[in-house]
Amino acid sequence: MSASSVLLPLRRLSLSTAASTSSIRAPASTRRAFSTTLRRDATWGFIGLGQMGYAMAKNLRAKIPASDTLVICDVRKEITSKFVEETRAAGVADVPGAAPGNVLSVEVAANAREVAEKSETIITSLPEPKHIKDVFHCILKRGPLPQLAQERLFIDTSTIDPASSKEVANAIHTTLTGRFVDAPMSGGVVGARAGTLSFMFGASSKSGALVERVKSVLLMMGQKVWHMGEQGTGVSAKLANNYILAINNIATAEAMNLGIRWGLNPKTLADMINSSTGRCWPSEINNPVPGVVATAPAGRDYEGGFGVSLMKKDLRLAVLAAQESGTPLELAPVAQRVYDATEEANPGKDFSVVYRYLLEKSDKAQ
Incomplete structure (x- = not known):
């Protein structure tokens, strides 16, 4: 199936065309196994630095290996500049083996497509269903993404309706772009800053490695994680x-x-x-x-x-x-x-x- 054929519902922001992803499987030749171990020198993406997202991204940058890179994106340039300044000011002086004067790597992407092109794990935190659909339309509209060492994992922590979440998941899965998981959180701004959020996520139970990979990512931004069932059950x-x-x-x-x-x-x-x-x-x-x-x-x-x-x-x-x-x-x-x-x-x-x-x-x- 072409990217354009699944992007049409996203462009119209239509809920009626949402499809279940339970029967969609990538061909065996294109599937890559998920690793439950975090790789070093990996690249992570974070899209949406609102009050929740900003704090979550800071916790993520603090928990991933110092040699990894975090690519951020937000429509407000002053917010991304502030994030970079705060992160680089912190440095990695307390990381064993870090070179003197070394800093934590943070890049600012011009758009969501650039984040997805560079990152193996991409986290989104946005206000409304239409914002999520716009972001993923930006990611998919220019065709296939470059292949990376590990299959891309898209984790959407936004609170949106199940139909919209399944619609975006369908677009990601049918174009073989990666795996899409809905993982909204509870705990408020206080919990986001303290890293004590509770996440509930929906992902295929048939892939234990996928479930474990999602858990390992979410626990870097929160304290509790529940696998609620198949894709869409997290937002429900x-x-x-x-x-x-x-x-x-x-x-x-x-x-x-x-x-x-x-x-x-x-x-x-x-x-x-x-x-x-x-x-x-x-x-x-x-x-x-x-x-x-x-x-x-x-x-x-x-x-x-x-x-x-x-x-x-x-x-x-x-x-x-x-x-x-x-x-x-x-x-x-x-x-x-x-x-x-x-x-x-x-x-x-x-x-x-x-x-x-x-x-x-x-x-x-x-």
Whole structure:
């Protein structure tokens, strides 16, 4: 199958043409075995240096062998320049055998195609399905990539819908460009910076070497990795998780607002909740009340966290996937209305700012 015939759906950003990759296999003559051991002097690629991607790429550069090269790409030139400056300033003085004055190798690619041409392992971290499709269209539109020593592995850590993920995987697999794995993460910006993210990924269970290679890569950027099943199951698991997160965040904000208005001390209330059945990530790690958790975005005017717009996107994708599978989501419409109103009043803030929205709504009701 030609590259142009599978790229057409990507260019139209069509979900209806997505195909399952479970029956697609490269001919035996073109398949190369996956090695579960990280090679030295390898080249890695990272596309998308947002708040999550930037921290993940820094952790990856710190964990791969010092002799390896990391090729980065982002539409914002100031971000790639900052990444290069910070990485080269760190150097490799503490790496055994490193030459004096040696620096960690980081290159900036002009586009996604250049990243894929040079790299054996390419990681993408982008906001929306359309961004992922645009990136892979850029990679595939000019035909086959040059052959490397190891088969290319594309790991997409973005949170997109299962249909779009399968569509991109189909384009990669049918053109024999490499292997595509969906591996969204959980843990937020705090987890990305600390390297404690949890990844859930979808990849063929028939290739144990592929699964182990994916795990070895993800564990350089996180702490926990779950193989959820075949390609597409990673994003399905992430949307299910973030649906719970969206609801829990609103419930936590409402409960904290309610308790404080009853005269309860917010820290004492939070401590009790986090030792009881109400315990959840929004209450324990990302508590929406300023001052309750020192590291939470609430203490920084709700800056530097998981944006309301991203939560709205994940909710939309969860609803879309639920509709495609005929699954009712009774609380989704209510949650979507709350986040719509929250973003309108507090654009660009962490999604825990829903507490501020509820607080202001309570004050108006008095």
